[in-house]
Amino acid sequence: MKLLKLTPLFVLVVILLVGCDDSVNPYAPFEPRITVFAILNTSTATQVVRAYSSFDPTLDPNGGTAPDTLLNDAVITLSDQNTSYALRDTTIFRSDLSNYKGDIAAKVASLTPAFGRSYTLTVQSGSKGTVTSTTTVPPRAIISIPFLFSLSNPLAYDVTNLGIYVQTFSKGYVLRMLLEYEVLINGIWLPYQDEVPKSFVVQSDGTSLPSYAALDLSGEKLLVLSWPLKTLATTITAAVQQYNAYHLTFKRVVIEVRQYEEHLYNYYQIVRGFRDARTIRTDAPDYTNVEGGLGVFGAFTVERVVFDLPPDFISNK
Amino acid sequence: MDSTTKARLPFATVQILEPSRGVSANVDGFYLIPGVPSGIYDVAASYVGYERKIKRVTIQAGKAVTVDFDLAQQPLEQQEVTIIGNALSKVQQQNVSVHLIQQSDIRLVPVAVQEDVFRSLQILPGIVSTSDVTSQFHVRGGAGDQNLILLDGMRIFGPYHALGLFSVFDTDIIQTTELYAGAYPPGFGGRLSSVVNFSARDARRDRVGVKASANLLSSKLLAEVPLSDNLRVLVNGRSSISSDAYRKFLKTDIPLSFYDAFTRLTWEGDESHTRVNLQSLFTDDVLKSSNPDEPDYGWKNKAVGVSASSLLQDRLFMKVDVFSSTYEAQRTPKLSTATPATTSVEEAGMRINATVYGESDNLYNIGFEMLFLTVEAQLVNLEGASQQLSSHGVEGSAWFRVQSSWDELKTDIGVHTDLAGILTEGRGLESFEPRFSLSYAVVSDWRFKLAYGRFSQKILTINNEDDLISVFDTWIHVPEGLKPEQADHYVAGLDGTLFESIGTGTQVYYKSYNSIVVYNRDKVGTGDADYINGTGESYGVETLLRYGSKDINLYGAYTLSWTTLKTGGFTYHPRYDRRHSLNLLARYSLAENVHLTARWEFGSGLPFTQAIGAYNRLEFGSLYPDDYGAETGVPYTVLGDKNAARLPTYHRLDVSLGYRFGFFGTEGNLGLHVINLYDRKNPFYFDRRTGRRVDMLPFFPSATLQISY
Numbered sequence A: 001m002k003l004l005k006l007t008p009l010f011v012l013v014v015i016l017l018v019g020c021d022d023s024v025n026p027y028a029p030f031e032p033r034i035t036v037f038a039i040l041n042t043s044t045a046t047q048v049v050r051a052y053s054s055f056d057p058t059l060d061p062n063g064g065t066a067p068d069t070l071l072n073d074a075v076i077t078l079s080d081q082n083t084s085y086a087l088r089d090t091t092i093f094r095s096d097l098s099n100y101k102g103d104i105a106a107k108v109a110s111l112t113p114a115f116g117r118s119y120t121l122t123v124q125s126g127s128k129g130t131v132t133s134t135t136t137v138p139p140r141a142i143i144s145i146p147f148l149f150s151l152s153n154p155l156a157y158d159v160t161n162l163g164i165y166v167q168t169f170s171k172g173y174v175l176r177m178l179l180e181y182e183v184l185i186n187g188i189w190l191p192y193q194d195e196v197p198k199s200f201v202v203q204s205d206g207t208s209l210p211s212y213a214a215l216d217l218s219g220e221k222l223l224v225l226s227w228p229l230k231t232l233a234t235t236i237t238a239a240v241q242q243y244n245a246y247h248l249t250f251k252r253v254v255i256e257v258r259q260y261e262e263h264l265y266n267y268y269q270i271v272r273g274f275r276d277a278r279t280i281r282t283d284a285p286d287y288t289n290v291e292g293g294l295g296v297f298g299a300f301t302v303e304r305v306v307f308d309l310p311p312d313f314i315s316n317k
Numbered sequence B: 001m002d003s004t005t006k007a008r009l010p011f012a013t014v015q016i017l018e019p020s021r022g023v024s025a026n027v028d029g030f031y032l033i034p035g036v037p038s039g040i041y042d043v044a045a046s047y048v049g050y051e052r053k054i055k056r057v058t059i060q061a062g063k064a065v066t067v068d069f070d071l072a073q074q075p076l077e078q079q080e081v082t083i084i085g086n087a088l089s090k091v092q093q094q095n096v097s098v099h100l101i102q103q104s105d106i107r108l109v110p111v112a113v114q115e116d117v118f119r120s121l122q123i124l125p126g127i128v129s130t131s132d133v134t135s136q137f138h139v140r141g142g143a144g145d146q147n148l149i150l151l152d153g154m155r156i157f158g159p160y161h162a163l164g165l166f167s168v169f170d171t172d173i174i175q176t177t178e179l180y181a182g183a184y185p186p187g188f189g190g191r192l193s194s195v196v197n198f199s200a201r202d203a204r205r206d207r208v209g210v211k212a213s214a215n216l217l218s219s220k221l222l223a224e225v226p227l228s229d230n231l232r233v234l235v236n237g238r239s240s241i242s243s244d245a246y247r248k249f250l251k252t253d254i255p256l257s258f259y260d261a262f263t264r265l266t267w268e269g270d271e272s273h274t275r276v277n278l279q280s281l282f283t284d285d286v287l288k289s290s291n292p293d294e295p296d297y298g299w300k301n302k303a304v305g306v307s308a309s310s311l312l313q314d315r316l317f318m319k320v321d322v323f324s325s326t327y328e329a330q331r332t333p334k335l336s337t338a339t340p341a342t343t344s345v346e347e348a349g350m351r352i353n354a355t356v357y358g359e360s361d362n363l364y365n366i367g368f369e370m371l372f373l374t375v376e377a378q379l380v381n382l383e384g385a386s387q388q389l390s391s392h393g394v395e396g397s398a399w400f401r402v403q404s405s406w407d408e409l410k411t412d413i414g415v416h417t418d419l420a421g422i423l424t425e426g427r428g429l430e431s432f433e434p435r436f437s438l439s440y441a442v443v444s445d446w447r448f449k450l451a452y453g454r455f456s457q458k459i460l461t462i463n464n465e466d467d468l469i470s471v472f473d474t475w476i477h478v479p480e481g482l483k484p485e486q487a488d489h490y491v492a493g494l495d496g497t498l499f500e501s502i503g504t505g506t507q508v509y510y511k512s513y514n515s516i517v518v519y520n521r522d523k524v525g526t527g528d529a530d531y532i533n534g535t536g537e538s539y540g541v542e543t544l545l546r547y548g549s550k551d552i553n554l555y556g557a558y559t560l561s562w563t564t565l566k567t568g569g570f571t572y573h574p575r576y577d578r579r580h581s582l583n584l585l586a587r588y589s590l591a592e593n594v595h596l597t598a599r600w601e602f603g604s605g606l607p608f609t610q611a612i613g614a615y616n617r618l619e620f621g622s623l624y625p626d627d628y629g630a631e632t633g634v635p636y637t638v639l640g641d642k643n644a645a646r647l648p649t650y651h652r653l654d655v656s657l658g659y660r661f662g663f664f665g666t667e668g669n670l671g672l673h674v675i676n677l678y679d680r681k682n683p684f685y686f687d688r689r690t691g692r693r694v695d696m697l698p699f700f701p702s703a704t705l706q707i708s709y
Helices: A002-017 A148-152 A154-159 A230-242 A262-270 B090-094 B117-121 B244-250 B419-423 B625-630
Strands: A034-041 A046-053 A074-079 A087-092 A104-110 A118-125 A129-136 A142-144 A161-185 A188-195 A199-202 A208-211 A216-228 A247-260 A294-308 B013-016 B021-024 B039-046 B053-059 B098-102 B147-151 B174-180 B194-200 B209-214 B218-226 B231-240 B256-268 B275-287 B296-313 B316-332 B341-357 B363-380 B386-406 B409-418 B432-443 B446-457 B459-462 B474-477 B485-498 B502-519 B531-548 B552-567 B570-572 B580-591 B594-603 B611-617 B634-639 B650-663 B666-675 B683-686 B693-695 B700-708
Touching (some): A034 B625, A046 A118, A129 A294, A148 A161, A161 A230, A294 B611, B117 B174, B409 B419, B502 B552
Antiparallel strands (some): A046 A104, A087 A104, B013 B039, B218 B231, B363 B386, B409 B432, B485 B502, B552 B580, B594 B650, B650 B666
16 A cells, blocks of 8 residues: 555656657768868969868768768859969879878969968858858068078088078968988989988987977067077988988078968967977867868968088088 | 764754753764853754753853763664755754765665765755766866865865766765855865765774675675774775676776775773774776777775864864875776876875854854875877876965854854965965855744855866766866966855745855866967866756655755856856756655665756767878878868757666665665666767767666675
């Protein structure tokens, strides 16, 4: 009889519960978004634009089930204040065939971006909508190397740091040094270019690894930089040793400054886990400046100071 | 004290019957009624589950009288079960958001395989758990690391076994649990949301006692031995025996082993109410998966403390705690994508608290605490760089508190002060945390309560906020340059009794997070901080209803709440923001020694972030994107707005049938339990990449057996 007293309670509970088995979807209803990658480069007269669609997250490209979602119906326009640049179809060789077998379809525009100019990219797709994005190519950097002539004296390399003054106008920059030389192989002078490390990092086992210039934060300011020429000496020595059996002529040293505008800088950092060795975060956020879409529309500039090495430069033969 | 075991009964109520005047014993079972005029009085002592006892006492002018009460336990069949936090004492009359939970309360809640105090806490209003397989909990919109867990004054930083399936506190070692869900009084500090203050029980003083029990997860043995008239010891050990149950719960093969060991040595003086306790808690968990693609985990606690209390002078009761607590945890990735990580917290300190019993039942508390704290973590970030985080420091706090009584009005006013904030951090007035509560008897036993408190926190746990579940939290100090976390609590409530047998209470609360540590959503690179100070707020209304009779006891608690966090210009709901929460508990005595308990839990869906698409994200493999056009890219899942979606409603029904028996001087308890009686499919998490859904506990029957002598 006592159990009967509990009956209303259990009836209530059962009424509330039986049949409740809600479904839930970890995915929001999939709405494809236009994905654009376009990086304007002042050192080339051909600019590449890739436009795709995002795909259903339930598809796994690693398993080969995700389609290569090229936007076949897209109308892409690249323009500045005065001009709209025509884009034409092209195919880019795909070296990594693990997920996709075919080459990469893209658009190209014949254009050398102007320093300091803003460009707008618009992608219109009948099926996916329209997205736009704007980027501004950084103005020319101002580079000053007062003692550039010291590059002609390799005897001083071990004790000299080359002072470099750079007025940047972008969020990020990279300062590189390149060594160019020619090697006579089978009667033909072949050109070579080696990147000079910024430094060498000594490992725990005593060996040292080269550390190359990296993208750094700058902004609109005058950077006072120095480059240890000891690393140039090491690069020269390495080239001499490698081509010891050949005639070798060192031609020039190139100081290259690249300026990365804000969106390209941000995107580059974020897809690499902030490129922050000291971060304690483990999330992997995304970045885009494509309104309504994904990807990045960015720009970078390339400026160079070239120092021609004298014909009688060390080891030239 | 218990008339049989001679164990102290904390928070018992002691009352002079005519003229009526009552006080509550402290956690050590000590009470003092000052300023009683000479005369003859009837004094009563009561405690839930015990027979009320009345003594006639003669008071002579200028002479202190000691009146000890030996209360006899009521036979089980006569006990009126309180059902979670219905205690009793004047502590609850005074404070607005405190729940006192007895050992018997803990055992009321149906269990999966093992009764657990944290599981029992979760039926209280304002407490949210995000899954069946974790007893971690969130209080009134607070994060899991905002709960201060104390065992006899020792801070426990990793209070969970088995990835949080249950706590490291065996029910048998706990005498009383105080849960302050908000606006807690001075003397507790360092956490923003709540305080769970466990008081371990003493060993029995009358004879040797032994208790053994086993369930699907673990076996345990408890022994209590009186070593002399003044000295006794309690030893309790628990160890895992099988990983089959975990496999059933977590749907994966995770051979998990653990143990916990608790000892308590108690010495009691003959006079001055002096007692000294030496207690220790050691726990160890190891989770080693046979799957090389699953990381291994391990974590352990080592806590040792000495507590001494005494009535030093006529009205001065002093308590000193000296303690040390260490927590260590590590993650070993093996071949998984996880990264290696270790975290540790080492703390040693001393706490002194003096209580002065003033006139008119006023209580004055003044206290001081000093901590030597070391927090270390080593982890590998997404760059693959190893990070060693280490911080050492001395932290101090002091507090002053006055509890007063004027007819229908009771007040509790004080301030908790962060001494390090004043002396070394230059935070001035921000280091003072005012707190007060008042309680006014509106009519009969209906009391209106109001409370406010300010709280701060300097250490916290970090994990990936975008993870659907977190199994490894790293403790760190608030990053340099950021303000400590700080919150203000405002609480108002009304509680009382309906028709003599129905207790009810309703509280509204507002919690303002003036400063919390959250992701810096604008972080791009090295120059940007990982974390920044954000803000937030939590508010809601809680109500509970209790009905008790000899045969049937009913309990219901409902919470309606909102929690939002703000970082920069972005506002979102944290993962534990549950809008509606309902807990129903019924206990029914089928026969003299047989009772049936049912618990139904309902919660509206918790927030989660949906995936809205995927794309092949170019990474510009060479720094110089001259040739980016040839990259295929890496598949990247695009998430929607953070925590903008909601999981389905959660609900499940658990039932337990308990049978108590005795033979040859021993007592036994047989429990049959069914978790998720109607096999509700409550989602636990999704694998975002594959979409695979993992549900929480299915229909799961189990049994427990306890034998005690």
